[in-house]
Amino acid sequence: MGSFGFFLPLSLLAIVPIVAVLVWAFRRHGKGTPTTIGTLFLFDRLSEKPAFRQQFKPPLRFFFELLLLSLLLLAFAGPFFRDTSEEITYLLDNSLSMAARLKSSEKSRLETAKDEVRSRFASLSSRATFSLFKSSPRLEVVASHVSSASELDAALARIRPEYADDNLSDAVTKLRVKYPNHGLRIVSDRLPAEKVEGPPSEDYQLISVVSPSESLENVAVARAQIIRANDSESLMLVKVQTYLKQAATVQLNIFRLVSVSAKIQEVRVRTFDEEFESGSDSRDIEIQNIDPSYAYRISVSIEGERDKFPFDDSFWVTEQNSPVSGVIVSSRSAKALGVSEIFGKGVNVLAPDTVDKFKEKPDWIVFDRLPVLTLPESPSIHILPSVESSVIRVQPLSPVIVFSSCESEPPLFRYLNFSAFTLKGASTLETPPWTRSLLRTADGSILAAGEYRGNRHVFVGFEIFPLSPAKNPIGTVLFLNALQWLSAGDLQFSGPAVGIPFRVADGLEDIALYDGQAVVPLSKLKSGQLLVPRPGYVYSRESSREGRYAVNFFSAQESRLNSPSYLELPLPTESLKHIEESELQFELWRWLVWGVIVLLVLERFVSLFRGRAALS
Amino acid sequence: MVSASLPESFTPSYLRQLELLRLRARRAFLGSRQGGHLSLKKGHGIEFSDYRKYELGDNPRHIDWGLYGRSERLYVKRFQEEQDIGVVLLLDGTASMRVPESGIKWLRAKELALSLAYVGFMQRDTVRLVCPGGYYGSRVTSPSALYRLADDLEQLPPIQPQAFISGVSRAMSMVRFPGLAFVLSDFLYPFEQVESLFRELRAKNLDVCALQVLSHSEIDPDFASRDLLLVDSETGRELPLVMSESVRKEYLYRLHQHNLKLEDFFRSSGVRFLRSEAQQELHEFVQIHLAQSGLLT
Numbered sequence: 067m068g069s070f071g072f073f074l075p076l077s078l079l080a081i082v083p084i085v086a087v088l089v090w091a092f093r094r095h096g097k098g099t100p101t102t103i104g105t106l107f108l109f110d111r112l113s114e115k116p117a118f119r120q121q122f123k124p125p126l127r128f129f130f131e132l133l134l135l136s137l138l139l140l141a142f143a144g145p146f147f148r149d150t151s152e153e154i155t156y157l158l159d160n161s162l163s164m165a166a167r168l169k170s171s172e173k174s175r176l177e178t179a180k181d182e183v184r185s186r187f188a189s190l191s192s193r194a195t196f197s198l199f200k201s202s203p204r205l206e207v208v209a210s211h212v213s214s215a216s217e218l219d220a221a222l223a224r225i226r227p228e229y230a231d232d233n234l235s236d237a238v239t240k241l242r243v244k245y246p247n248h249g250l251r252i253v254s255d256r257l258p259a260e261k262v263e264g265p266p267s268e269d270y271q272l273i274s275v276v277s278p279s280e281s282l283e284n285v286a287v288a289r290a291q292i293i294r295a296n297d298s299e300s301l302m303l304v305k306v307q308t309y310l311k312q313a314a315t316v317q318l319n320i321f322r323l324v325s326v327s328a329k330i331q332e333v334r335v336r337t338f339d340e341e342f343e344s345g346s347d348s349r350d351i352e353i354q355n356i357d358p359s360y361a362y363r364i365s366v367s368i369e370g371e372r373d374k375f376p377f378d379d380s381f382w383v384t385e386q387n388s389p390v391s392g393v394i395v396s397s398r399s400a401k402a403l404g405v406s407e408i409f410g411k412g413v414n415v416l417a418p419d420t421v422d423k424f425k426e427k428p429d430w431i432v433f434d435r436l437p438v439l440t441l442p443e444s445p446s447i448h449i450l451p452s453v454e455s456s457v458i459r460v461q462p463l464s465p466v467i468v469f470s471s472c473e474s475e476p477p478l479f480r481y482l483n484f485s486a487f488t489l490k491g492a493s494t495l496e497t498p499p500w501t502r503s504l505l506r507t508a509d510g511s512i513l514a515a516g517e518y519r520g521n522r523h524v525f526v527g528f529e530i531f532p533l534s535p536a537k538n539p540i541g542t543v544l545f546l547n548a549l550q551w552l553s554a555g556d557l558q559f560s561g562p563a564v565g566i567p568f569r570v571a572d573g574l575e576d577i578a579l580y581d582g583q584a585v586v587p588l589s590k591l592k593s594g595q596l597l598v599p600r601p602g603y604v605y606s607r608e609s610s611r612e613g614r615y616a617v618n619f620f621s622a623q624e625s626r627l628n629s630p631s632y633l634e635l636p637l638p639t640e641s642l643k644h645i646e647e648s649e650l651q652f653e654l655w656r657w658l659v660w661g662v663i664v665l666l667v668l669e670r671f672v673s674l675f676r677g678r679a680a681l682s
Numbered sequence: 683m684v685s686a687s688l689p690e691s692f693t694p695s696y697l698r699q700l701e702l703l704r705l706r707a708r709r710a711f712l713g714s715r716q717g718g719h720l721s722l723k724k725g726h727g728i729e730f731s732d733y734r735k736y737e738l739g740d741n742p743r744h745i746d747w748g749l750y751g752r753s754e755r756l757y758v759k760r761f762q763e764e765q766d767i768g769v770v771l772l773l774d775g776t777a778s779m780r781v782p783e784s785g786i787k788w789l790r791a792k793e794l795a796l797s798l799a800y801v802g803f804m805q806r807d808t809v810r811l812v813c814p815g816g817y818y819g820s821r822v823t824s825p826s827a828l829y830r831l832a833d834d835l836e837q838l839p840p841i842q843p844q845a846f847i848s849g850v851s852r853a854m855s856m857v858r859f860p861g862l863a864f865v866l867s868d869f870l871y872p873f874e875q876v877e878s879l880f881r882e883l884r885a886k887n888l889d890v891c892a893l894q895v896l897s898h899s900e901i902d903p904d905f906a907s908r909d910l911l912l913v914d915s916e917t918g919r920e921l922p923l924v925m926s927e928s929v930r931k932e933y934l935y936r937l938h939q940h941n942l943k944l945e946d947f948f949r950s951s952g953v954r955f956l957r958s959e960a961q962q963e964l965h966e967f968v969q970i971h972l973a974q975s976g977l978l979t
Contacts, residue, residue: 100911100913100920101905101910101911101912101913102781102782102912102913102915103781103899103912103913103914103915104777104778104779104787104868104870104897104900104915104916105778105870105914105915105916106912106914106917106919106921107870107871107872108870108933108936108937108940109912109921109923109933110921125909
């Protein structure tokens with residue numbers, strides 16, 4: 067089985083004007099074979115009307131030329147054929163209800179679901195490709211192109227029950243749209259009789275981990291949603307979501323984190339008791355007069371039962387005495403982040419849900435544990451990817467977009483290695499399946515660069531105007547794909563032609579280390595290492611004549627800038643597959659172009675032959 | 683230096699056959715030297731003309747003594763002199779004569795012109811070959827000049843139609859004595875132009891013969907394709923055309939009418955006329971058709 071498609075399907079619409087132009091040309095210039103005769107003296111004003119005034123009866127040559135143009139158009143549209151035999155996508159429902167234990171065993175529903183996935187993975191054929199998604203708090207890819215059981219175990223270990231609204235149907239819909247040819251398996255605690263909304267699919271299966279006789283256990287979770295702070299007081303809004311077997315009282319506890327003798331201690335400051343209905347229920351609780359200078363933790367417990375999630379949420383509120391210089395978006399606490407000020411100014415730490423409401427323009431933004439967000443405008447966006455993949459929407463063509471692998475081991479930014487590189491003339495290690503040769507970044511500007519799971523990824527925007535014959539069309543397609551990925555993708559890797567980042571194989575130039583305290587002038591910002599004893603941040607927003615630079619940050623343990631093995635990236639990517647040249651897919655467009663050339667020569671030959679034979 | 687060569691059809695046997703032929707003028711012309719045609723000039727010759735009274739100083743050998751015995755008066759015999767005549771060969775060298783590309787029409791026209799020239803040389807006539815608008819040969823009498831004429835024609839580029847029309851006047855201005863004139867052309871141009879062309883020839887008191895050379899594709903067009911874009915070889919003008927049966931019949935009718943008009947005009951003008959199809963055998967046409975028409979004897 068394979069999938070066939072076009073990279074630029076809209077270009078097929080050009081067939082309409084092509085036919086129109088061809089008909090016009092044949093009517094205008096006549097459709098006959100050019101035949102030289104002695105004189106037109108006796109042919110003038112013959113009773114038969116000239117050809118272009120007659121009803122259009124296309125000759126064979128018309129269809130021949132139409133075929134040629136159609137083939138060229140098909141080649142331009144970029145047809146591809148992928149061997150996608152048996153592509154299976156598993157969607158694991160990790161909503162909160164999956165934390166409940168099954169009556170029949172000691173395992174939770176999620177663990178049972180994981181076992182189910184493992185057993186089904188073991189029975190897959192070797193040719194099958196296996197991808198794993200989770201549904202909560204949003205649809206996210208956990209692992210793609212899983213090839214081994216250990217890889218699957220590592221991916222499953224990252225899935226925990228998470229709080230979210232019921233979004234399983236949305237997740238199914240998105241998966242079906244993005245991967246219409248994949249087989250879809252949903253592992254959920256929904257009963258098989260329940261209907262999961264979404265577009266129809268032939269290869270679809272709902273695997274339920276509960277039997278109809280089983281009922282839900284009690285589950286409750288709380289989450290701080292909005293924090294508004296000013297000089298004197300702050301307001302906290304907590305959303306409590308429950309799945310109860312029967313109506314019960316749920317207790318919400320607010321703890322303040324205080325530092326006592328270099329140890330963090332919790333002091334309970336508020337307690338709320340609320341009645342919740344059986345089944346799914348939720349409640350918004352507003353808490354006034356919260357001191358914003360402390361960090362807090364919230365937890366919920368159901369009467370008579372132990373709290374399954376003792377650390378529901380932790381957050382930290384900064385004082386805002388100084389003008390806003392930057393924003394950290396994180397669900398982790400300030401203690402965990404280990405940062406209170408950057409550049410000597412205070413920072414805002416925002417919960418992911420509140421970013422949309424943030425109206426100011428900070429100098430920079432740091433993200434952690436990325437949500438699906440549209441970022442506010444900022445000249446610099448630094449992204450700290452968490453272990454799990456995330457979906458990012460940024461303003462296209464932001465001056466600097468840096469994907470950093472800097473993990474937030476406290477204190478954050480203590481030791482940062484810093485490098486900058488230019489990609490002039492670099493080639494890529496991965497190539498999309500529809501191209502035969504390695505892509506080159508010749509004179510392309512960098513849209514985004516960074517590391518993802520130990521692999522360096524670079525998005526290069528080729529400054530090529532589409533349809534320009536003197537430029538590289540492959541670069542144009544990549545450029546458009548990168549834009550699409552950066553602006554609108556709901557999934558990180560959403561198709562064969564969309565969002566394919568490629569690892570840099572070579573071409574990195576002038577990597578060197580600098581002393582940490584040195585201020586690296588932009589003119590020398592080719593490379594460097596900055597050892598930062600105090601939290602600080604360096605970024606570039608400049609470009610030089612030699613090309614645009616991207617700045618990357620590494621933790622001290624990760625970077626080996628001087629080592630040649632730096633370029634030999636040890637970890638395989640999960641979303642990309644290295645494609646050897648010998649394994650490249652069948653390139654239809656090249657065959658189409660060759661076909662056109664052959665037909666063109668044939669037509670010239672035939673017309674020449676016919677022209678000479680006309681009067682002989 | 684271009685090597686001299688005659689058309690392939692000019693085999694030794696063909697040349698020997700041509701040597702037996704004579705150009706035939708329908709009336710006598712004054713020549714410039716002794717030749718094979720009866721001249722208007724009286725004098726020495728074989729053909730008896732009339733008697734004249736003997737005058738003092740006449741050669742006594744020319745006295746008819748028999749007549750003197752019967753009438754006792756002295757008369758001398760007078761004879762018609764045999765002189766050469768001027769032969770002008772007007773060859774149409776326009777692009778239409780060279781279509782189709784195989785050049786068979788142009789080849790036939792050249793062969794006819796050279797054949798007539800050779801017959802003229804054998805008859806000790808003065809021959810001038812002219813392609814109006816492009817080539818104006820000098821008066822030649824020697825048979826060896828046939829090779830040079832063939833080479834000149836071989837290298838002649840196509841002539842523009844307008845240059846051909848205007849070139850006829852120049853060619854006529856070069857004619858000093860009346861004589862025979864042959865016009866070799868396809869005559870596929872408007873009848874008014876044909877009229878004006880022959881008007882100039884007749885004004886020179888020439889005995890004019892018209893030889894029309896047509897290719898088979900002009901007499902019976904059979905194009906390979908039905909949908910045509912006809913291109914005029916002389917002007918480059920294009921004409922899209924669907925070659926249906928009705929169109930073909932219409933063309934044949936027009937060609938027939940045009941030829942009828944030409945024949946009527948030539949008949950009324952005293953111009954001898956003959957049509958040659960390019961694919962026809964050269965030997966057959968020269969020895970049979972030209973002889974039957976009275977152009978050659």
